[in-house]
Amino acid sequence: MYTELGYGSESLQIPVDENREQEIQRGPCGGTCYANEILQSLNTDRQSGLFTDVLLRVDGQTFCCHKVILSSRSSYFRAMFTNGFKERDDHVVDLHEISAPVMGLVLDFMYEGRISIQEDNVEDILQASDKLHLYSLRDDCVTFLDGQLDPSNCVGIMKFADMLSITSLSEKSKKLMLEGFEEVSCHEEFLKLSKEDLVEYLSNDDLAVGKEEVVFEAVMRWVKDNGREALKDLLEQVRLPLMDPAYFLEKVEMDKTIRESPECFFLLHEARIYHVLGDPMNSRRVRPRSLMDVSELIVVIGGCDQKGILKLPYIDSYEPRTGRWTALSVFPGYTKSETAVCTLKNNIYVSGGHINSRHVWMLNSQINSWVKMASLTTNRWRHGMVTLKGQIYAVGGFDGLKSLSLVERYNIFTNSWSPVTPMLEAVSSAAVVSCMNKLYVIGGAAEDYGNTDKVQFYNPEEDIWAYASPAPFSKAGISGVEIDGKIYVVGGLMSAVFSYRPSTDTWTEEASLPGPLESCGVTVCRGKVYIMGGRGENGEATDKCFVFDPETKTVSEERPLRRSTSHHGCVTILQYGRI
Numbered sequence: 001m002y003t004e005l006g007y008g009s010e011s012l013q014i015p016v017d018e019n020r021e022q023e024i025q026r027g028p029c030g031g032t033c034y035a036n037e038i039l040q041s042l043n044t045d046r047q048s049g050l051f052t053d054v055l056l057r058v059d060g061q062t063f064c065c066h067k068v069i070l071s072s073r074s075s076y077f078r079a080m081f082t083n084g085f086k087e088r089d090d091h092v093v094d095l096h097e098i099s100a101p102v103m104g105l106v107l108d109f110m111y112e113g114r115i116s117i118q119e120d121n122v123e124d125i126l127q128a129s130d131k132l133h134l135y136s137l138r139d140d141c142v143t144f145l146d147g148q149l150d151p152s153n154c155v156g157i158m159k160f161a162d163m164l165s166i167t168s169l170s171e172k173s174k175k176l177m178l179e180g181f182e183e184v185s186c187h188e189e190f191l192k193l194s195k196e197d198l199v200e201y202l203s204n205d206d207l208a209v210g211k212e213e214v215v216f217e218a219v220m221r222w223v224k225d226n227g228r229e230a231l232k233d234l235l236e237q238v239r240l241p242l243m244d245p246a247y248f249l250e251k252v253e254m255d256k257t258i259r260e261s262p263e264c265f266f267l268l269h270e271a272r273i274y275h276v277l278g279d280p281m282n283s284r285r286v287r288p289r290s291l292m293d294v295s296e297l298i299v300v301i302g303g304c305d306q307k308g309i310l311k312l313p314y315i316d317s318y319e320p321r322t323g324r325w326t327a328l329s330v331f332p333g334y335t336k337s338e339t340a341v342c343t344l345k346n347n348i349y350v351s352g353g354h355i356n357s358r359h360v361w362m363l364n365s366q367i368n369s370w371v372k373m374a375s376l377t378t379n380r381w382r383h384g385m386v387t388l389k390g391q392i393y394a395v396g397g398f399d400g401l402k403s404l405s406l407v408e409r410y411n412i413f414t415n416s417w418s419p420v421t422p423m424l425e426a427v428s429s430a431a432v433v434s435c436m437n438k439l440y441v442i443g444g445a446a447e448d449y450g451n452t453d454k455v456q457f458y459n460p461e462e463d464i465w466a467y468a469s470p471a472p473f474s475k476a477g478i479s480g481v482e483i484d485g486k487i488y489v490v491g492g493l494m495s496a497v498f499s500y501r502p503s504t505d506t507w508t509e510e511a512s513l514p515g516p517l518e519s520c521g522v523t524v525c526r527g528k529v530y531i532m533g534g535r536g537e538n539g540e541a542t543d544k545c546f547v548f549d550p551e552t553k554t555v556s557e558e559r560p561l562r563r564s565t566s567h568h569g570c571v572t573i574l575q576y577g578r579i
Contacts, residue, residue: 042069043111055092056107061100062092063107073110076133098128109137117144123160130164142169149173151180155189177201179208185218195230198222202237203284205526208291212239213247223257232263240271241286242294248275277390278345280572282483282524288574295321296525297575299328299348299363300532300561303521303568304337306541311335311354315363316562319575320525323559329368331361340385340432341569344392344412348571349373351394352380360410365573374415378406384432388439388460393420395441398428403447407458423456424465429519431480433487436502437461440468442489445476451492455500469505472498477518479570481529483550488529490548493518493537497529497548497555511548511555521570527551530558530572533565541566 045051045066052064070077080093095103102124109115117125117140126141128134145157146169158173177184178201184190193201201207202215209215219234235258240248248271258264267285274281288294298318305312313335315328336353343349348363358375376394383397383404392410394417396403405426408417423441430444439458446452453475455468475492482488487500493516499508513531520534529548535541541564548555 040112042066043108046107046111053091056103057092057094058098058103059100061103063103065107069111074132074134076131097131099124102128106132106134106137110134115140117141119148122148126160126164142166145169146172149176151176151183152187153189154180154184155187155193159192174201178204178206181207181209181218182214185214185221190218191222191225193222195226195233198230199233199237202234205287206290209289210291210293211244212242212289212292213244213251215239216243216252220255220257228257228261231257231261232267235264235267236285239285239287239289240267241274241281241283242288242292243271245275273389279387279390280343282481282527284484284527287527290321293576295319295575296572298523298525298530298532298570298572300521300565301341301348301350301569301571302331302335302337302339302353303533303565304541306564308535308539308541308566311337312563312565312568314563317575318559318561320530320558325559325562329363329370332370332372337567338381339569340380340383340394340397341571342385342387342392343571343573344387344390346573348573349385349392349410350569351376351385352383352397354381357381357399366576374410374417377408377417377419378404380404380406382428382445384430384441386432386434386439388434389437391460393432393434393439393458395432395439396423396427396430396444398445402426403428403445420460421458421463421465423458424467425452425454425456427452427454427456427476429476429478431478431487431489431491433480433482435482435487436485438502440480440487440500440502442480442487442500443471443473443475443478443492450474451476457502468500468502469507471500472507472509475518477535479520479522481522481524483524483527483529486550488522488548488550490522490529490531491518491520491534499550510550511553513546513555514544514557517542519566521565521568523570523572525572530570532570533561533568535566540564 046064049064052066054065054067056063056065067081071081105115105125106128122141122144126138129137129141149157154173154176158170161170161173216238219238223231240252253268273279288296300316303312313330315330317326317328336355339350339353341348341350346365351360357379360373360375362371362373364371379399380397384395386393393407395407403426405422407422408419410417426447427441427444431442433440441456443452451474453470453473455471456465457468458465473492473494475494478489478491480487480489485503489498495513495516497510499510516537517534521532523530531546533542543560543564545558545560546555547558
């Protein structure tokens with residue numbers, strides 16, 4: 001066999017052993033070594049200025065280069081030299097936003113595939129590789145930064161990653177900021193966060209803090225360094241009601257910066273009312289964060305069985321965070337349904353019902369034990385009960401003969417009930433909700449046994465009732481809850497979630513349910529509306545649990561109840577440890 005070496009028009013025939021030819025093609029270490037040798041040779045030529053055809057001018061310094069090498073490694077240069085840009089025919093190309101030392105390192109990488117990435121040059125190299133479309137070098141820099149992430153630098157790396165749209169690095173930095181917030185907030189970089197970024201982190205339920213006091217102290221450090229113009233916006237994200245009352249009084253209310261900021265007073269007032277009066281609130285500022293030593297617990301109380309015949313003695317708690325159901329202490333001595341339930345100071349109050357319809361019981365959540373309280377002044381079931389300004393109101397209902405307009409109020413300090421001004425119209429099985437310091441009664445069954453669309457509201461300061469805009473439905477067997485100044489209503493065999501905003505006196509249909517329900521349990525947990533059990537069109541109870549998210553306007557299905565239930569009570573309390 002022969003190989004031919006050509007020199008102009010002449011050629012020389014040389015006999016070659018076949019095995020020897022194969023050895024020459026493979027080379028002693030394969031094509032990679034051969035390619036590296038060529039690149040190393042070209043890099044030596046570049047450094048000597050041999051055979052180069054373009055000068056890169058960077059930061060006042062010039063670099064001799066080969067267009068073919070630049071174009072083969074960088075789509076930025078390939079486009080520059082092939083797509084009709086003026087640089088295609090220019091011998092000198094000016095590059096900006098890159099320093100000369102970094103350009104030297106980048107050229108070494110382009111020619112030889114080697115570069116020394118260090119803490120003091122990684123950001124500059126990453127910016128240069130991003131600009132020049134050197135994606136493998138960019139990935140190497142990202143990997144380096146990923147390995148360097150810690151609480152002292154994650155804020156700066158997150159900002160840098162966001163600037164260059166490096167999603168993976170940005171997300172990992174933000175995750176570290178959430179998971180290590182307490183340590184992150186003690187470093188200098190934390191003070192360089194923008195107000196907008198800090199608000200985003202403080203509002204996140206997954207912010208990993210054991211106590212809200214940690215968040216407050218971080219906010220005050222940031223304010224001290226950046227000025228108090230953003231104090232209100234930041235303090236709104238701190239869950240002041242969840243602080244230890246003594247800490248709140250000593251460290252928050254007495255803080256000089258806060259006392260000199262009148263725009264923050266409403267936040268202090270909200271927390272003070274919660275600490276002193278114990279009113280349940282559905283503001284996000286009373287929503288425990290995921291890793292706090294306190295969590296929200298839904299409690300389902302009594303009710304009727306699937307056929308609506310038997311009254312259920314069960315009291316069950318459900319923790320959405322874990323999906324776990326737990327049995328609590330049952331009613332002492334007997335069972336009942338169509339009671340009214342509410343919470344005050346994190347204890348559960350149950351009043352009325354078909355049997356012993358004046359009795360009022362309190363479940364102490366700390367010791368899981370029932371205590372009998374002062375009885376109602378009127379027999380009632382299918383009524384509503386809510387907490388407003390530290391007092392409990394029992395509203396309307398049915399006494400076995402007629403719907404009631406009577407309203408009475410419970411004083412926790414004197415353990416006594418007293419009447420207040422009756423409603424304008426008697427109703428039972430209505431939605432009764434406290435919202436924006438007023439008591440709202442929506443729909444219900446009226447005295448003539450027909451259903452009404454009327455909305456009545458009570459002002460406790462003036463002890464008077466008035467009408468609001470009627471509901472877009474006339475229904476009984478409905479339930480309502482409040483979140484952030486907005487009332488949500490379900491039930492009445494409707495397949496929709498409706499909302500009413502008292503501030504604008506307007507109604508809206510928010511979302512559709514999988515099917516019609518009535519006499520269901522409704523409560524607020526983790527900022528969402530939990531719709532638990534209830535009866536369908538066939539008159540039978542269900543064990544299904546649906547969750548409506550006010551932010552996304554979507555309905556999803558959650559873990560079912562332990563049994564099919566209707567006409568039951570449903571409330572949310574805070575769990576400190578286990579009850």
